[in-house]
Amino acid sequence: MTHASGRPWLVGSWAPEDLVVSAAGPVRVAVFGPSPVALARLEALVSSVRDVSDLDTLARRLPGNTHVVASIHGQVRFQGTVTGTRCVFSARLGDVPIACDRADVLAAAIGAEPDEDLVAAGVTYGMLFAPLSERSWWRGVHRVAADSCLVIPGDGAARSVRWWQPPEPSLPLAQGAAGVRAKLREAVAHRQPDQGRLSADLSGGMDSTSLCFLAAEHRPDLLTFCWTGGSTINDDPLYAGQAALLLAPAEHLTVPDTDAPPVFAPPYWALDTEAPRAATRGMNAIRFGIRHLVEHGATRHLAGHGADELFTGGAAYLHTLFRHRPVTAWRHLRAHRALHRLPLLPSLAGLVRGGDLGAWWRQCADDLARTASPPRASALGWGERIPATPWATGDAVRTTQRVFREVADQVVPLAPDRGQHEALTALRSGGPELRLLCRGYAAEGLPLELPYLDDRVVEAVLSVLPHERYDPRRYKPVLAAAMQGLVPEVILGRITKGDCEESVDRALQQHVPDLLDLFADSLLARRGLIDVDRLRTTLITPPRAGDVWSAQLEATIGAELWLREIAARPTIPPALAGPARGVADRPRRAPDLEETP
DSSP states (O other), X not given: OBOTTXXXXXXXXXXXXXXXXXXXXXXXXXXXXXXXXXXXXXXXXXXXXXXXGGHHHHHHTOOSSOEEEEEEXXXXXXXXXXXXXXXXXXXXETTEEEEESOHHHHHHHHTOOBOHHHHHHHXXXXXXXXXXXXXXXXXXXXXXXXXXXXXXXXXXXXXXXXXXXXXXXXXXXXXXXXXHHHHHHHHHHTTOOSSSEEEEEOOSSHHHHHHHHHHHTTOTTOEEEEEEOOBTTXXXXXXXXXXXXXXXXXXXXXXXXXXXXXXXXXXXXXXXXXXXXXXXXXXXXXXXXXXXXXXXTEEEEEOOTTHHHXXXXXXXXXHHHHHHOHHHHHHHHHHHHHHHOOOHHHHXXXXXXXXXXXXXXXXXHHHTTOSSOOOGGGGGTTSOOOOOOTTBOHHHHHHHHHHHHHHXXXXXXXXXXXXXXXXXXXXXXXXXXXXXXXXXXXXXXOOEEXXXXXXXXXXXXXXXXXXXXXXXXXXXXXXXXXXXXXXXXXXXXXXXXXXXXXXXXXXXHHTHHHHHHHTTTOHHHHTTOBOHHHHHHHHXXXXXXXXXXXXXXXXXXXXXXXXXXXXXXXXXXXXXXXXXXEEEEOSSOOOOGGGOO
C-alpha cells in the first residue's frame, strides 16, 4: 500500500479480507484484522479526519480487534489494541523509523540481540506483569504501550502518544450488563468465516459456553469442541454435555483428553522468535486439538480466553470503595476474608495504608530473596508477590531485582481506581501471551478469535462499578447478568470451576526425565541464568502445598526454547516471510526492504 504521494507506506503479507483501506485526499486509513467495518462506513469516518489526533474518535467507533494505521499530511500513526493482543513495535533502520506488528522482523532488519535482562526476569519470576509485559524482548526494538499509538512525523522523530483512557466505572450492574451483552453479541456476530465452518470451545464453563450460544444465533452449523475425561475436581465435561443438548442443531466434537499428548511431554518447540511463551505445558495438546478441528472443516475458531482477566478480580477495589462506601467495603472484606482466609488485622492495615505502586515493585524486588510466598494479606496490595524460582542463579536474581527497581522509579497506576488498575494490569499482562497463542492457531491454518478482548467489549465491562463487577459472593456477576435469558441457568448459576491441576502435576512427574534431557545442554545455563542442578533437585522433589514453581517452570521452558529457536535461525527471514507481518514507514523516505537481511 502507498502513501498519497505514491511512495511505499505498508509492506507485508495478509489475507485480502483482513484489510480495509479508505483514502480521502492526503488522508489514508487502513484497518487490519477482524472488523465488521465496511468500506462505506470507514469512508464516512475518515471524511472528518484532518489530523492524527482525529484518529482518537475514529478508533473508538471501530468494533472488532484491529490494528489501525493512518497516513495524514505526511505523518504516520500506528496503533494496536488496548489489551495488547495486537501490538506495535518500532525501530530505526539507518535514519529511517520503521514500525511493525512483529518485533522479530524489526530485530532482523536492524541486527538486534535478545534483551538478556528481560530473559533473566522471565526465568526468575515467571510470567511478567505490565508494564514489563509490554517491553520488547529485543534490544533496540521498542514496543508501544497498549493505551498508546506510535506517531511518525515528517521529520522522522517517532514518539509514543497515549490516546486511550479507561472509562469511568460508574454504571450499576443491570445497566452495564445490557451494554456488555450488546457489545459481546456484536463481537461474535462479525466472527463468521466467509468459507468453511465456525468452531468454538465448549468447555462447560460460563466463558466458552456463552460464546457458543451467541455464535449459534448466526451459525446453526456451529462446530463445538470439548475435551472429555473429567474427575471429581473437574466437572467441566458434565456441564458441557448439558449445554450441548440445548445447542441443537450444532455439531459437537468431543475428544478424550487421553488421546492428546500429555502436558509437559515432548517434543518441545518454539513457534517463532518474537518472544518466549510463558505458557508452554500444553502446546502439543493444543496443536492436536487444532488439527482435529481443521479435519472437520473449521476455518475460524472462537475461544473464551481473556474472560477470567476481564470478569474476575481480587480485593484491590476495596481501597477505593473503603473511602467512599465504608459499610459496603466492610461487607465485601468479610466475604473476601471468608473465601481466602485473609487475616483481619493485616487486611485492615493494608486498606488504611493504601501503599504506593512503586513501593510495591520495590517490595517485589526484595521478595526475590525470600524462600516462601508473602502473607496472603498482600492480595489487598497492588498484586500478588512471589519468590524467585529455585533454579534462578544469583546473577539472574540480582538482574531481576535491578529491573524491578527501574520499573519502580517510573511506574504509575493505569487508572485512579485500584480495581480498575488491577483489571487493566491483568488484561495487559495476559494479552501478549494470548497473542502468541493466536499465532500458534494461525500457523496450523485455523485463525483463533477472542471476542472478550475486543476493545469495545473491554470498555463496556470496565464501565461497571468495580464492587458490583467483582462481588466476591457471586461468580462473574457481569457476564452472568449479560447472558441472562440466552445461556441456560445451569451454566450461569454454576458455583464450581473445573480444576485440572491434579492431572497436570501427575504428568509433570511422569515427564521429569524428558525435561531434564531438555536442559542437559541449556542455553540459559550457558548464559548464567539457571542452575541445572537446582532445577533437577526441584523437579524430582514432590511439590509442597503453596509451591508456585510449576507455573514458573513453563516460563523457563519458554525462554530456553526461544533461545534455541534464535540459535537455529541466526538470520531471520525478512518481513515478507510469514503470515500477518507488515511494516509502516513515514512518507519522506522508505527503507530499501530488498537489501535488509
